[in-house]
Amino acid sequence: MGIKTDFLIIGSGIAGLSFALHAASSGTVAIVTKKERMDASTNYAQGGIASVFDLDDNFDLHIQDTLKSGDGLCNKKIVEMVVKDGPERIRELISLGVNFSHQQDNPEKLDLGMEGGHSRRRVVHTKDRTGSEVERALLENVKENSKITIYEDYMAIDLITKSKLIKRGIISSESKESCWGAYVLNIKDGEVITFQSRITVIATGGAGKIYLYTSNPDIATGDGIAIGYRAGVKAANMEFVQFHPTCLYHPLAKNFLISEAVRGEGGILLNSKGERFMEKYHSLKDLAFRDIVARSIYLELKKSGDECVYLDISHKSPDFLTERFPNIYETCLNYQIDITKQPIPVVPAAHYMCGGLLTNENGATNIRNLYAIGEVACTGLHGANRLASNSLLEALVFAKRAAEKAGKELKENRRSPLTKAPQWDPGSATDSEEMIVVSHNWDEIRRTMWNYVGIVRTNKRLARARVRIENIQEEIKEYYWDFIVNRDLLELRNIALVAELIITCASMRKESRGLHYNLDYPDKDDEHWNRDTVI
Ligand SMILES: Cc1cc2nc3c(=O)[nH]c(=O)nc-3n(C[C@H](O)[C@H](O)[C@H](O)COP(=O)(O)OP(=O)(O)OC[C@H]3O[C@@H](n4cnc5c(N)ncnc54)[C@H](O)[C@@H]3O)c2cc1C
16 A cells, blocks of 8 residues: 655654644645654653743843763853744743743743753743643644544555665656655555655654663664664764653652753752762762763762652642642652652663764755654754753754745656556565564663663673674664564564664773763763764
8 A cells, every 4th residue: 555745744742843834835745643632742741841931031141051961072062053943932832732830929921840950940831741732732733734634553664765666666866865765664454555755754753762761662663763764864973861860769760851940949969868969970969961960969879779769849739739740749649749848769770862863954864855853853053961941842842844845846856757656575484473572672671771871881882782782783684574564563673773873882882971870980071072972
């Protein structure tokens, strides 16, 4: 079966949906999404979107905070562009029906949250449920747009590129590599569908599931990075994996984040003796940048042998806490933790991928007709460490810019007919009876990455991780072609590749900077390493 469309968007988070709404005025849009349409990191974002609205704030301060967080590796032009576009993108969301929180004593004005690394209050939010409110509004607008079709439970496998068509003898041409759509698995019935498109957009989000402990939902398996890299897109800065300092530590809680905004509103980190410890590590104490807080917690736990530290906000009034953090309050209470009376047990967990597919200022990759936006991309905004609440902003800014650029490209592309791409060829693959191998390898990759390529790295640990991941990849190669593809197998192939890319970049960078900390090179080396790691 085949489907033809002007724009194919892979992913229905903030990046994919925003792109769709902008692009629909230029052509037909198909969005494929591997679970239900709301299943995206976007839906879980709590804190909000950083942007300059306060009279006490200005673009320069937001730019400086972002550059400082990025530890020398941000692209200054991109930072300036994103920060300056911010207020307009937020106003656009409001016009699409997003209900942001307003100040109680001045309901005309947006309520602005404070988060680590920000020198001013500038986080636009909807209480502590910002992501789900944004996702709701975007989906409602998408639903009303007759040019956009969403395909749920459709998982992109690989891109259809010109060189693949040349290899199969379908076309012959020497010009620049280009993308003409993707092979997509209908997860429910197992059929692989050929989506042919004039423009393809990878908006598949992050890769937190590569690690044993993560704040990310199950969809975050780095598919887009793997799909793009296999097709020949450059990847960059994959060593910069952000570990969020405060995920709920409870045997029954899966992936629940305690937003940075809790520390922004006065939350204090304590060890098991009830002592504050952040002042030992940084002058900004509990509001230091995320990499510093996560590393400090790691060191505290290593010293004490404890399993978690504690985040205490119980000194604030119950009325304030239930109004400002209703989601965190209710979720913790479900686990018998009353945040108005007691500290919350927390640990760091993999949270955000600062690296990804390398793009330019319009979200375009090095392959023609192919864009990457949102968390999957490496745009130059975050450098070595993302500033809190800058990622939803990045997705909004790049979705708009990419849609504008791609709309123009589409007009050019329409001059020639779409080459007919071949159907997916399953070869002699059969149904697998050995899914235990897949789940075992999944588990081994996630543990290896957590233990050897986590918050603190060494050359030896990286070398060990590489050997293990290479062995697993060999196994995957053996059975990938033998068995009919399914979601678990495809995700396994993707997490193994993305793990390899993280290890490769981490081994290349012979210094410590931002989120990458290697005990064998504990210092920053601006002379040799003030640059991106591009592979
Ligand atoms: C718990 C949590 C809290 C956060 N809080 C904040 C915050 O307060 N502020 C902030 O700025 N950032 C925050 N972030 C980060 C931010 O939410 C994400 O970076 C952002 O939402 C990513 O948006 P996206 O559109 O790129 O990807 P996502 O929202 O993750 O969407 C990815 C989409 O791609 C689909 N997909 C993936 N692979 C495939 C495939 N192979 N085929 C088809 N579809 C596929 C998924 O199903 C999903 O629909 C938070 C993240 C988490 C996890």
